[in-house]
Amino acid sequence: MFTFALFAFAQAAAAQAAGRVAPDPRAPSEIVAAASAGDWVAIAPRDLLVMDLPPLNGKARRVIIQLIPAPFSQGWVGNIRKLAAAHWWDGTAVTRVQDNYVAQWGDPGGDTPKAKPLPVGLVKVPESEYTVDGNAHWNEIARLSHVGMAGMAHAGTGPQVGASDAYAVDSFNFNGWPTATNEVRLWPVHCYGMVGVGRNLSPDTGSGAELYTVIGHAPRHLDRNIALVGRVISGIENLSSLPRGTAALGVYATAAEHTPITSIRLGNEVADLPRFQYLSTESATFARYADARANRKDDFFIVPAGGADICNIPVPVRVAK
Amino acid sequence: MFTFALFAFAQAAAAQAAGRVAPDPRAPSEIVAAASAGDWVAIAPRDLLVMDLPPLNGKARRVIIQLIPAPFSQGWVGNIRKLAAAHWWDGTAVTRVQDNYVAQWGDPGGDTPKAKPLPVGLVKVPESEYTVDGNAHWNEIARLSHVGMAGMAHAGTGPQVGASDAYAVDSFNFNGWPTATNEVRLWPVHCYGMVGVGRNLSPDTGSGAELYTVIGHAPRHLDRNIALVGRVISGIENLSSLPRGTAALGVYATAAEHTPITSIRLGNEVADLPRFQYLSTESATFARYADARANRKDDFFIVPAGGADICNIPVPVRVAK
Structure with a gap:
């Protein structure tokens, strides 16, 4: 066992004491809007999946x-x-939409004899890959000035504690993604819009053919129990506003209720795709943004929360200007 | 200042040590299904608001x-x-649906000259009533065997800390509702489905004519900044699956996109309403349920979370049998 999380807390506390992240009266959105071009990281088209659903009321759904x-x-x-x-x-098709939980898509034939054959060459991935060795990333994480910050200042007058994540010893955005740690392993977490791999019972981990995205309160109990493979960065409303399934677990009771999937393509196969960027979680701008999410000082707020959970500090994404 | 939260932690720890809440291999839903009749609390019809929207595709929306x-x-x-x-x-009408945030309804005339006059006799409520004196409820809360429990056992191998709520010193379901405290004040919290009072800038607190419900990850930064007045116990999918508004903050760009509200009635004015009940948060069954939410042991799970945030321990509601 090592202690990168505790080190990072101490480092963040020292950074705060040294005034490296000064209180910022701006709203989080204003801080993001003022980010410099260098704070934004390009997302390569080959790292995008583009899902097209049939138009609804004459409106494209991507x-x-x-x-x-x-x-x-x-x-x-x-x-x-x-x-x-x-x-x-x-x-x-989209075959399942469970309120306050997930929208799920894949082969309606599922595990039945009508199942669509999978491409050759898919690998079976072991459960051990739900998490990674935290030790290998200690140095990168220790440099993040926002780590431990959102949770450092508590809302109350009670004891100040570093860890304020009910599911982990610490959580933070790292390398552009929401992650958590138990000081030994490191893993991505189930925030709104994260995409995971449907599976049957352990030790099956799913191939990736059956996918879901979170459309409700973060179901963090799924962390370390399911593979997370991405996040929706545009158009999640086309999944989150679909009618809810009425069979068990939000599965549609009839095939007629499915939303067919016209196509899913890697971004490099799609013409005229906007160029997406995310705000570097390693930037000073991100640290200011995270602090502002945890301590809203804009006009609407009378009591700043004094903290924010990892899923309430979503990594900003934009179309390149 | 007093310390009921810390006292409750100690009490919960002692209860756990004494084995009062033994590990339970059942899924949370199985524990709830096995609750005795006496664990359920009737919700009086006069304490319900019944909102009817026009039928959609021949299906009633309540x-x-x-x-x-x-x-x-x-x-x-x-x-x-x-x-x-x-x-x-x-x-x-429902005039605003913002993805991963809220669905909001009220007078489309809003603050314009077309505003619908309010009934006489509405009171102006001060901001101080966003929270209540925690001291007055110390004894009741201290009796809750689940308080502090979900957060007691952390997922990691690191230090065990009592408080695991990024927004408060402690949070727990109390008197049937999700609440949080800073050890001085006590307040209800913004979980999925909670209903709040829209307002303009402080010191306005809103009359209650403009209401919203949470349809995304819990926006806990709104706690203590807005009045919470209830929660959706049935039919939230009729709001959460509405098309998202495309103007700023998810407001519908045109009145044509509004979903009209046929009627809102107190439950005692509605014929043939089912008799709803909630699982007593003061029951031993609730403590077992909360523990199971935090430590999933059913077949699907390979790593129990070791904790759960307050909004992932929703108070079960059912129609009376």
Whole structure:
């Protein structure tokens, strides 16, 4: 066991004491709008999945997912790249929408004899890859001036504690993604819009052909129990506003209720895709943004929270200017 | 200042050590299904708001809201009772649906000269009533065997800390509702489905005529900044699956996009309403349920979270058998 989280807390506390992140009266959105060009990181088109649903009331419905980078979940992400390259999802469907939980899509044939054959070359990924060795990332994480910050100042007059995540010893945005740690392992977490791999009972971990996105309060109990492979960065409303399924677990009771998937493509196969960027979680701007999310000082607020959970500090994404 | 939260932690720890809440291998839903009749608390029809939207594709759309009881927000709740008794909301509309945030309804005339006149007798409630004196409830809370429990056992191998709420010193379900405290004040919190009072800038606190419900990750930064007056106990999908507004803050760009409200009535004015009940947060069954939410041991899970945030321990509600 090592103690990078505690080190990071101490470092963040020292940074705060030294005034490195001075209180900022601006709203989080204003801080993000004022970020310099260098604070934004380009997302390569090959790291996007573009899902097109049939138009509704004459309006196109497109959902864009950013695939998670190394060190996380690359076995499943490799499978997903193969499935997309094979155009495997074309003609599949959104088969489940459970309120305050997930929207899920894949082959309506599921595990039945009508199942659509999977492309060759998909790998079986072990459960051990739900998490990664935190030790390998200690130095990168220790440099994040926002780590431990949101949770440092508590709302109350009681004891100040470093850890304020009910599911982990610490959580923070790292390398552009929401993550948590137990000081030994490091893992991505189930925030709104995160995309995961449907599976059956353990030790099955799913191939990546069956995917879901979170459309409710973060179901963090799924962390370390399911592979997270990406997040929706555009168009999640096309999934989150679908009618809820009425069978168990929000599965649609009839196939007629499914929303068909016209196509899912890797971004580099799609013409005229906007160029997306995310706000570097390693930037000073991000640290100011995270602090402002935790301590709202704009006109509407009378009591700043004094903290924010990891899923209430979403990594800003924009179309490049 | 007093220390009921710390006392409660110690008490919960002692209870755990004494084995009062033994580990339970059942899924949370199984624990709730096995609750005895005496664990359920009836919700009086007069404490319900029944909102009817026009049928969609031939299907009725009804949303049922439980009003929050004393000691919370009773000034606004009194106004809401008057507005409902006056049938004031009939012909108003859902005017805003912002993804991962709120669905909001009220008078489309808003603050314009076209505003619908409010009933006489509504009171102006001060901001001080966003919270209540925690001291008055110390004894009741100290008796809750689940208080501090979900957060006691952390997922990690690091230090065990009592407080694991990023927004408060402690949080727990109390008197049937999700609440938080700074050891001085006590307040209800913004979980999925909670209903709050729209307002303009402080010191305005809103009358209760403009209401919203949370349809995304808990926006806990709104706690203590807005009055919470209830929660949706049935039919939230009729609000959460509405198309998202495309103007700023999810407001609908045109009135044509509004969903009209046919009527809102107090439950005692509605014929044939089911008899709703909630699981007593003071029951041993609730403590077992909360523990199971924090430590999933059913077949799907390979790593129990070791904790759960307050909004992932929703108070079970059912129709009486």
